[in-house]
Amino acid sequence: MSGAAPPVFEVVARDGNARAGVLHTAHGPIETPVFMPVGTQASVKALSSGDVERLGARIILGNTYHLSLRPGAERVSELGGLHRFMAWPGAILTDSGGFQVFSLRERRTIDEDGATFRSHLDGSEQRLTPERAMQIQALLGSDIAMAFDECPPSDAPLEVVTAAMARTTRWARRCLEAPRAAGQLRFGIVQGGVDVALRRAHLAELAELPFDGLALGGLGVGEPPPVMHAVVGAIAPEMPHNRARYLMGVGTPEDLRAGIRAGIDMFDCVMPTRNARNGQLFICEGRLNIANAQHRDDPRPVEAGCPCECCASYSRAYLSHLYHAKELLYYRLATVHNLQHYLDLARRARAAIIAGVVSESSW
């Protein structure tokens, strides 16, 4: 008996450019398209791991930059890894820290070997290199490690974008040579700003490397949505068909729909969790601001028929009260609802792709 290693990613259905797939991780299979809740600091804000599991999420994000500063990657490793630390039984994707470091515009310097920056917590000098970013992710024990990339600002001049692309490719090779955790998958990150030709060129370089999946980085960072949708619509269909495609840090429900139709498989964004805390709740008809006075006396749930803990038991009036009273329970219920909305969107998309109606139905 012999056989090839099972594929990391399988496409189980196509509808136009959209795909339904399964990504196999060390912590179980992930059905795609998938939305990944963000657990920056080893916690999906306001939720327990049990809450996230009950929402049906099977993969969440952790953050190399934040976790390496606090509580520290070596400490998490000593405590049994990130899954055990936060009692999360599903899969974890860790970003490489590149995006956060390059967002510290005034507090970092970049050289060919890596980036030096000051911690936002205590101002201490820190350094990330491709090797250290991969070491941190190995110590955390994530299921998917992202390559350490250089992510230029959305308004960077052409020569800055092209230099960042070239360096990201060199760093990607170093990431692939670094040790990884057992069973850990590695994804490369395609840069190139909003220029389709540059994106295409960088995709060609990265697709040559033996990454398990490829991501589009540096989108949803300030450019108008139609510009982003155009780039994703042009590039996603050209990404390798047999590997998972991940649109990093995006976005609104509309952005997810556009991405899924273009053939993106994976998404993450702080929008559902952050906006929940700020009072904005996603519903099928759009968005609801719980701060508005009209909700104070409304006995209806946030969304009729929504199976989440918030809608199953509580009224808009109660949410409104908790919000105005700054009760901690507000943040949890609102977060639960918004994540349910995002997770359901991806699940409905998958069903629509399998049914072959992704272009018709309003999933």
Add this chain to the structure above:
Amino acid sequence: MSGAAPPVFEVVARDGNARAGVLHTAHGPIETPVFMPVGTQASVKALSSGDVERLGARIILGNTYHLSLRPGAERVSELGGLHRFMAWPGAILTDSGGFQVFSLRERRTIDEDGATFRSHLDGSEQRLTPERAMQIQALLGSDIAMAFDECPPSDAPLEVVTAAMARTTRWARRCLEAPRAAGQLRFGIVQGGVDVALRRAHLAELAELPFDGLALGGLGVGEPPPVMHAVVGAIAPEMPHNRARYLMGVGTPEDLRAGIRAGIDMFDCVMPTRNARNGQLFICEGRLNIANAQHRDDPRPVEAGCPCECCASYSRAYLSHLYHAKELLYYRLATVHNLQHYLDLARRARAAIIAGVVSESSW
């Protein structure tokens, strides 16, 4: 077939002055001794009603003063009452607002009819009378309404204490004449400061009135614990044996033990919930401050063997991380643990009373 109405409160076992009992409410029987988690603003802070239920709590507190200011008693009534508003299936005791109003020292004036005060939320002028306090509690639909009392400061001179006692008795009679919600029980509040003779005199007045239970108010408000324990130790055994005895707003685990041994049946206090949020966790050996550096690397649960969600899944190291990172999940896990500690203390006390070992064992 005919029979007497079932008693509101039954003593099922005695051990010295301590009693194990059952208090029958419109939302089910409550086994005593019992600790009641505080849900001031229609939420036990950081917890959902489901969390509180899973902890085994069967009765919680609501607050007339806070709820009448926000969201408003009439609004809660329109929305189906406090149980439905906060999705709590168990019993609710509402305090009368007296303690909160009389704590607003600079912002209230008292006359024979009631108290006028300024809202801590918007400075608006508000008025509470015995009749309005009972109306609010009827609108909220609580299972147990507390009489509106005058609660003098712990350092008040004798003539102030005696005047407050006399007024509290007059107000108690007015509370009993006011309408109440269907099935709502009414408890009177015994004042008298830390003077046993005054307490005894006021108890004699209140015991004459047809309250379903009696409370000791104005204790745990700054006097040294031994002073409070002496008052409770002298007065609790003299309270009517066939009615529930409630020590309001008290206290530490040691205070609960002393109260239970003296014959108190019911307790409430913000200590487990508030201290949790401030980093103090109750364990059998005493108290643990999660802010201390020693916990950062500790893989043990807060308390080995504790069945709460916090101890079942998470380490001290994780709690320490969440606390330092100000993650919202910290407040919930710490609150769950501290309430488990308090609820278990009362449950162990009940078992010890029934077993007749309340004076011996270290429950």
